[in-house]
Amino acid sequence: MKDETSDLSRPEAAEKAFYRAFAECDLRAMAAVWSDAPDAVCVHPGSPPVIGREAVLQSWSSMLEGAVMPNLRVVLLNRIRHEGLAVHLVEEHIADPDGHGGSTLVLATNVYRYEQDRWRLLGHHASVPAIADHPSLQ
């Protein structure tokens, strides 16, 4: 069976690969899913934007290196797709792996672009709504 997270032939597969890299604190996989382009852009919750592949990957390195792998559940709320560009709005439910302490709800807008022969992550804007975690809107 073909592994859809490795061929990245759909934006959904790139999204799955991105969140797997996030959940597993796997910087190599994170580097593989992000675009090489200079217009790659990332806004972590509450943080100023980082622009360009190198700065974006450095920001993920700072976040994930030595971190405890989180329990991460992702719910797709909205999907925009036109030609080789796709924009997804998702809820990220992030919890400690032991399941204690509740979870943090993050909203993220993810931008994917089809580059050469696969979809890659080009933009990530994440923010924490001023509300407690709640059941998914879906």
Added chain:
Amino acid sequence: MKDETSDLSRPEAAEKAFYRAFAECDLRAMAAVWSDAPDAVCVHPGSPPVIGREAVLQSWSSMLEGAVMPNLRVVLLNRIRHEGLAVHLVEEHIADPDGHGGSTLVLATNVYRYEQDRWRLLGHHASVPAIADHPSLQ
């Protein structure tokens, strides 16, 4: 001279029209710049997402109706464009019109789509970074 904010022939013109509507608390102009599509989506700072044109316009109505027109300065930080879809990351510097009380910095990811004969706003994800307002990154 052609008014570039009325023909919306470029995503930048749609962005200008959007922020003019915001700054002037003009709900009619706001309705004109937003897409009619069911995948229109809006995240106001600290708020849960609203999806679909009607809900999005209702959210702007709640924000702008009777509001004092803000002093709004917008700085484009990053631009992604592919075919008929464009994604801009901008800084919004929002202040009281009297110039007192400093300004609030908001980061926004705006998604524009070319629909029929013009660009329209299809997505807006805004958040407040946990830092004070600062000189533009540009």
